[in-house]
Amino acid sequence: MSKVDELKMDIEDLNTLLKQASRQKSKDLIGIEIRKLNTELSRISENSGTSDTKATPTPLKTGPKVYEVKLNNYAWDQTDKFVKLYVTLKNVQTLPSESVICKFTDRSMDLRVCGLENRNYHLPIINLCEEIDPEASSFRIKNDIVAIFLAKKSPTNWSCVTGVEKRIKEAKAPSLNPDPEETSDPHSSLMGMMKKMYQEGDDDMKKTIAKAWCDSQDKKSATGLDFPQF
Structure with a gap:
């Protein structure tokens, strides 16, 4: 009472x-x-008010948990002026324009998509294959796709998107003046370069190297390198 x-x-x-x-x-x-x-x-x-009973505190309302998702997959093509990346994200067109941000430097791009169905998406590329013009680069939001336009500094044909992929391709290409020691073991140069890049690189570079190696070699030759399995 x-x-x-x-x-x-x-x-x-x-x-x-x-x-x-x-x-x-x-x-x-x-x-x-x-x-x-x-x-x-x-x-x-x-x-x-009407009684001396203590008011029951109102529980704080908390929103749904937001998950961070790092993107690794995208499609790409190029023209003389642009390298175009296509990132598939369902319903991305329903977001406010300020929820999609893409920043550019001479050798990098960083895409962030915030609040898409309780997820924040992030696609960083910190070492592009060639230099770009940040001021002329841009992005567009389409149905289920973010299209990124990297403006080339020069009309060079890009062999790939990242600098890591470029170095791997160059290492795999046959040398015009092969070293006699390398001729006896055609994989030694590639393995040596990849191991060095792997040891000196960050986590993203290590994953890229391991993926590129596995995609280009059969299972037996891929396991010949002492790379961790992802």
Whole structure:
């Protein structure tokens, strides 16, 4: 029972006693006590609204958990002026324009898509195959696709998108002046370069090297390199 309810019941009992009292002194004492209880009841009501019960705290509302997703797959083609990347993301066109951001430097691009069905997507390419013009580069949002246009600094034909892929292709290409030692072991040069790049590179470079190697070699030759399996 709340304090307000107790005071009301006490006041009712005292009013009953007041009606039954026959002596004036008794009536005066009961009246004083009734006024005290009414004053206390008014004070409590003003401080707490209608009762002295503590309000139940309202639970904080939290939104759904947002997951971070790093992108690795994209399609690409090129013209004399642009290298075009196509990143498939279902319903990306439903996002506000400020939720899709792509930044460019001479040798890198960084795409971020925020809040797409409780996921934030990130596609960083930190070492492009050739230099680009950041000011002339751009992106467009289409149905389920983000199209990125990397403006070439020169109309050079790109053999691939990243510098890592380019070095791997160059290492695999036959040398015009082969070293006699390398001729006896045609894989030694490639293996040596890839191992060096793998040891010195960051996590993204290591994954790219391992993927490129596995895609271009059969299972037996791929396991000849001491690369971790992803």
